[in-house]
Amino acid sequence: xxxxxxxxxxxxxxxxxxxxxxxxxxxxxxxxxxxxxxxxxxxxxxxxxxxxxxxxxxxxxxxxxxxxxxxxxxxxxxxxxxxxxxxxxxxxxxxxxx
Amino acid sequence: xxxxxxxxxxxxxxxxxxxxxxxxxxxxxxxxxxxxxxxxxxxxxxxxxxxxxxxxxxxxxxxxxxxxxxxxxxxxxxxxxxxxxxxxxxxxxxxxxxxxxxxxxxxxxxxxxxxxxxxxxxxxxxxxxxxxxxxxxxxxxxxxxxxxxxxxxxxxxxxxxxxxxxxxxxxxxxxxxxxxxxxxxxxxxxxxxxxxxxxxxxxxxxxxxxxxxxxxxxxxxxxxxxxxxxxxxxxxxxx
Numbered sequence: 001x002x003x004x005x006x007x008x009x010x011x012x013x014x015x016x017x018x019x020x021x022x023x024x025x026x027x028x029x030x031x032x033x034x035x036x037x038x039x040x041x042x043x044x045x046x047x048x049x050x051x052x053x054x055x056x057x058x059x060x061x062x063x064x065x066x067x068x069x070x071x072x073x074x075x076x077x078x079x080x081x082x083x084x085x086x087x088x089x090x091x092x093x094x095x096x097x098x
Numbered sequence: 099x100x101x102x103x104x105x106x107x108x109x110x111x112x113x114x115x116x117x118x119x120x121x122x123x124x125x126x127x128x129x130x131x132x133x134x135x136x137x138x139x140x141x142x143x144x145x146x147x148x149x150x151x152x153x154x155x156x157x158x159x160x161x162x163x164x165x166x167x168x169x170x171x172x173x174x175x176x177x178x179x180x181x182x183x184x185x186x187x188x189x190x191x192x193x194x195x196x197x198x199x200x201x202x203x204x205x206x207x208x209x210x211x212x213x214x215x216x217x218x219x220x221x222x223x224x225x226x227x228x229x230x231x232x233x234x235x236x237x238x239x240x241x242x243x244x245x246x247x248x249x250x251x252x253x254x255x256x257x258x259x260x261x262x263x264x265x266x267x268x269x270x271x272x273x274x275x276x277x278x279x280x281x282x283x284x285x286x287x288x289x290x291x292x293x294x295x296x297x298x299x300x301x302x303x304x305x306x307x308x309x310x311x312x313x314x315x316x317x318x319x320x321x322x323x324x325x326x327x328x329x330x331x332x333x334x335x336x337x
Contacts, residue, residue: 011185013209014177015217046188047205050289051213076297077202084289088274 006044018055114170263306
């Protein structure tokens with residue numbers, strides 16, 4: 001399953017908005033098959049912050065572990081946010097190579 | 099051609115403050131009005147209003163410290179207003195030559211600092227809720243301030259042993275807070291430090307009497323105890 005984050009907005013910065021996006025995604029998330037990867041596509045996102053990322057990616061990461069696969073992005077805020085989220089969680093995300 | 103002067107009522111609409119406030123500012127010398135020869139009515143030059151409004155640092159500081167009024171265009175009463183204004187800045191910044199990539203981290207750190215104010219003070223604002231959010235693209239400067247609880251009082255809820263403002267601000271900027279209670283938060287300022295120590299973005303941050311400076315050439319994190327004390331948080335981002 002692929003999630004295009006831009007469908008939740010292009011400026012993804014607050015905890016409230018991240019939590020709302022996570023809740024909105026729940027019905028689709030229930031449809032994911034047991035061994036299926038969940039891929040996150042950052043293309044089209046202008047700004048991505050740790051607050052939003054923590055609320056959205058945090059619980060997905062806890063539930064899916066390595067089945068949560070992030071697609072590479074050259075956006076500086078995406079890269080900086082993923083770095084800090086990995087430090088907070090003391091775990092590395094699976095980021096698909098280009 | 100004679101310069102057209104604005105009436106006090108027009109100036110009040112432009113700045114978003116009351117006529118009484120303008121009268122007070124005139125008496126105190128904060129924003130002096132012009133009086134036509136022999137007249138009693140107050141008039142203003144448009145340029146004077148622009149200069150007055152452009153000193154974001156002074157306006158934010160005076161509000162955060164003393165509660166002075168400021169032009170309403172800079173006030174974000176809640177995070178939704180902040181989000182809209184931040185998106186506007188994002189569009190403006192991404193069109194600036196040289197900021198095509200860097201804009202995203204500038205917006206991300208501004209978002210983290212501004213939203214920190216709302217997340218930490220929701221339902222607890224000591225007096226005026228909301229934040230000051232001003233920017234000047236020509237000066238390449240963003241100014242944020244709040245009249246909230248400040249870092250020390252906020253962090254004491256999860257770290258009751260914190261002794262003073264500098265210790266609290268150090269924790270906020272440098273330590274990963276893994277404890278998620280009583281609310282989810284606590285790592286935004288580490289992100290701000292990470293970005294400003296690695297990118298050409300300067301930061302001056304204050305809370306209580308603690309002051310943080312991150313600037314070129316070294317871009318190291320410098321924490322000092324300042325002379326002034328103020329309750330909330332304020333930040334100047336220079337890029």
